[in-house]
Amino acid sequence: MEKDVHLKLISATALGDRKAFAALYQQTSGKLLAICINMLGNRALAEEAIQDAYVKIWHNAAEYQRHKGTVLTWMISIARYRALDILRYQKVRKEEPMLNEAEGNAIDLETLADTGSVHQLNRCIGELPQEQQQAIHLAYFNGYSHQEAVHYLDKPLGTIKSWIRRGLQQLQRCLTR
Structure with missing residues (x-):
């Protein structure tokens, strides 16, 4: 089951296992990138959000709490919040709106x-x-x-x-x- 694999990988990542983190990235990055592209409407900004999200996931893997949801849900929330930060920053800078109608x-x-x-x-x-x-x-x-x-x-x-x-x-x- 995918959830069990993600749980094993995040647990190993929490212990500093770079190979487990790479496998977790390989299995989940497409989903997270698609969410960020959908939110930001810009691939470059989405890639920036994903990069920041995975840095946070690497550093905070031990903070994952199984009773609060699946590993993927936790990771999506990290990526989503990073994308929201980028959207807010774009608004503050009064650049082209990134929100899709x-x-x-x-x-x-x-x-x-x-x-x-x-x-x-x-x-x-x-x-x-x-x-x-x-x-x-x-x-x-x-x-x-x-x-x-x-x-x-x-x-x-x-x-x-x-x-x-x-x-x-x-x-x-x-x-x-």
Whole structure:
């Protein structure tokens, strides 16, 4: 099982095993890069985010806590937060906006990887009500803050937070079926 392999590799990485870290990178970098490209809309910035994320993963491998989620989920959150930092930095510098406009409510996750889990995630997202799909897309794939999603969707903050929370709960239930 992929989760068990990742767990063994992160455990060995925590002990300083460079070969285990290289194997972990080989198995996960495509997924993390696709997420960052989707968020940043720019491959060079995504590669920068991934490089920083893997440095953090190497240094903090011992901090991984199994009860909080899978190794891949932990790694995705590190890469996602790094991409969000880059987005915020770009906004502060008032450069070209890096956020992709949400086109309708379609969420294209096919670029993540060609695995069954991605197809399952796509299926589960497709089962969400349209407003939850869009709110989750804005927050998790385009890196919008809740406040930015409020302005984009022209809905109250509480509504946006509820859509995201309920949508994530539905996704979790769907993915564990």
